[in-house]
Amino acid sequence: MDDLKISKKKPSYPISEKLDQYLSEYNRNFKLPIFYDDLLRYQGAISVFDKDDEDTLWLRVYYNEYDREEIDLALKRVYSNLVSDGNEKIFDFLNVDCIDFCTFGNSQPFRIKVRNILNDNYTHFYVKRADASRVYGLELEHMLSPNSLNFLVYKDTLIEEHIAGIPGDVFIKDILPSCTSPEKAQIAKEFVKFNERCMIRLLGDMRSYNYVVIPTHDFDQIVYKVRAIDFDQQCYEGKLNIYRPQFFKENYEMVKLVKEKITDASIDQYKIEERSIIAKRVISYKKRLTKLIHCMENDKISTDENIEHLRSVIYDYTLDMNFRHSETMGAILKHALAFVKRNYEDVNMKKLS
Structure with missing residues (x-):
C-alpha cells in the first residue's frame, strides 16, 4: 500500500469567465444574498464533539444579535433557492439551528443546519469559497457518476448540498x-x-x-x-x-x-x-x-x-x-x-x- 503524498496547499483557482458563462447557462449561477466572507464575521466559537466525546474538528460559531438575524434570513433564502424555487413563504417554517466552521482541509467550509419547525426534519448545506477545481469536480460528478448534484455559485462563493451517507x-x-x-x-x-x-x-x-x-x-x-x-x-x-x-x-x-x-x-x-x-x-x-x-x-x-x-x-x-x-x-x-x-x-x- 503506497503512502501517497497529496499537495496539502493546493491553490484555489478562480472561476474563469468561460466557466462563469457555462454555470449561468445551466442554472448553477445565482445571485446569492450572502458571501463566504460574511460568515467569517463570527464573534466566538466552541468545539463540536461527537457522541463519543471526540473532537470533530468543527467549530460552532456565534454572531452578534444583529448580524445573526441578517445571516439567518440570507441563509433561509439560499436554502430555498438550493432545494426549491426560492419561495419565501416557507421561511416561517424554517430555523437555522446552527452554523459550524471547519478549519481542517483546503475548503474550510461552513456547515449550515436548517430545521423545519413543523416536523423537526432537518438538512444541511455548505458554504465554501468558489474554487474552479471544486466546481469542475461537482459538474463531472453530476454527469459521469450515478449521482446527481445540486449546487450554486456566485462570484467567490459556492453553495453545496449535503451528501448523506x-x-x-x-x-x-x-x-x-x-x-x-x-x-x-x-x-x-x-x-x-x-x-x-x-x-x-x-x-x-x-x-x-x-x-x-x-x-x-x-x-x-x-x-x-x-x-x-x-x-x-x-x-x-x-x-x-x-x-x-x-x-x-x-x-x-x-x-x-x-x-x-x-x-x-x-x-x-x-x-x-x-x-x-x-x-x-x-x-x-x-x-x-x-x-x-x-x-x-x-x-x-x-x-x-x-x-x-x-x-x-x-x-x-x-x-x-x-x-x-x-x-x-x-x-x-x-x-x-x-x-x-x-x-x-x-x-x-x-x-x-
Missing part, C-alpha cells in the same frame, strides 16, 4: 467488521467500480474520509454504494495513483476485502462495466460535457509540472498519442474520456459485425 473511515472502523460475507462481497465490488470511476475522471484524494458509504434496504438485503463527497482534487495532481483510491493506506481494509472476496476475472469485469457506464454517460451528456471540457481546456487548474508528469504517465498506460500533446488538465481529461468512449464503441461495433 456514512463517512468511509467510520464505516470501515465501526460497520464493516460486522457485515455478512455476501455484504462484504458487494461492498468490494462497489469499491472496485468507485476506484475505476475516480481514475477515469481524474478525481483525486479519495481517502476514506473523502467518500461516504450509503446502505440501502432492497427486499431481503442491504445494497451498499460508495460516493465521493470531496472534489477539491479534481484534475490537479500529477501522479496517476492519486486518482486511484486503492493506493491510499486509509483504504487498506477495502483493498484487502477486494482481494479476499473477488477474483481477478470479476475485478476485470466490474472495471469494464464501469467504463461502459461512463461511456454511455459521455454520449448522453455530449453537448453539456463538451462545453464543460472546453472551459477546462482553456483554464489553469494545475501546475505545468503536474500536467507534464500526468500526461506522460497516462501515455505510458494507454499509448494514445493524444496525451503527449495535451497542454492542460482539461485536455488530458478530454482524451481520457474519449479513449473510454472509443473503446466502448469499438466493442459494440464488433458485436454488430
Whole structure:
C-alpha cells in the first residue's frame, strides 16, 4: 500500500469567465444574498464533539444579535433557492439551528443546519469559497457518476448540498467488521467500480474520509454504494495513483476485502462495466460535457509540472498519442474520456459485425 503524498496547499483557482458563462447557462449561477466572507464575521466559537466525546474538528460559531438575524434570513433564502424555487413563504417554517466552521482541509467550509419547525426534519448545506477545481469536480460528478448534484455559485462563493451517507473511515472502523460475507462481497465490488470511476475522471484524494458509504434496504438485503463527497482534487495532481483510491493506506481494509472476496476475472469485469457506464454517460451528456471540457481546456487548474508528469504517465498506460500533446488538465481529461468512449464503441461495433 503506497503512502501517497497529496499537495496539502493546493491553490484555489478562480472561476474563469468561460466557466462563469457555462454555470449561468445551466442554472448553477445565482445571485446569492450572502458571501463566504460574511460568515467569517463570527464573534466566538466552541468545539463540536461527537457522541463519543471526540473532537470533530468543527467549530460552532456565534454572531452578534444583529448580524445573526441578517445571516439567518440570507441563509433561509439560499436554502430555498438550493432545494426549491426560492419561495419565501416557507421561511416561517424554517430555523437555522446552527452554523459550524471547519478549519481542517483546503475548503474550510461552513456547515449550515436548517430545521423545519413543523416536523423537526432537518438538512444541511455548505458554504465554501468558489474554487474552479471544486466546481469542475461537482459538474463531472453530476454527469459521469450515478449521482446527481445540486449546487450554486456566485462570484467567490459556492453553495453545496449535503451528501448523506456514512463517512468511509467510520464505516470501515465501526460497520464493516460486522457485515455478512455476501455484504462484504458487494461492498468490494462497489469499491472496485468507485476506484475505476475516480481514475477515469481524474478525481483525486479519495481517502476514506473523502467518500461516504450509503446502505440501502432492497427486499431481503442491504445494497451498499460508495460516493465521493470531496472534489477539491479534481484534475490537479500529477501522479496517476492519486486518482486511484486503492493506493491510499486509509483504504487498506477495502483493498484487502477486494482481494479476499473477488477474483481477478470479476475485478476485470466490474472495471469494464464501469467504463461502459461512463461511456454511455459521455454520449448522453455530449453537448453539456463538451462545453464543460472546453472551459477546462482553456483554464489553469494545475501546475505545468503536474500536467507534464500526468500526461506522460497516462501515455505510458494507454499509448494514445493524444496525451503527449495535451497542454492542460482539461485536455488530458478530454482524451481520457474519449479513449473510454472509443473503446466502448469499438466493442459494440464488433458485436454488430
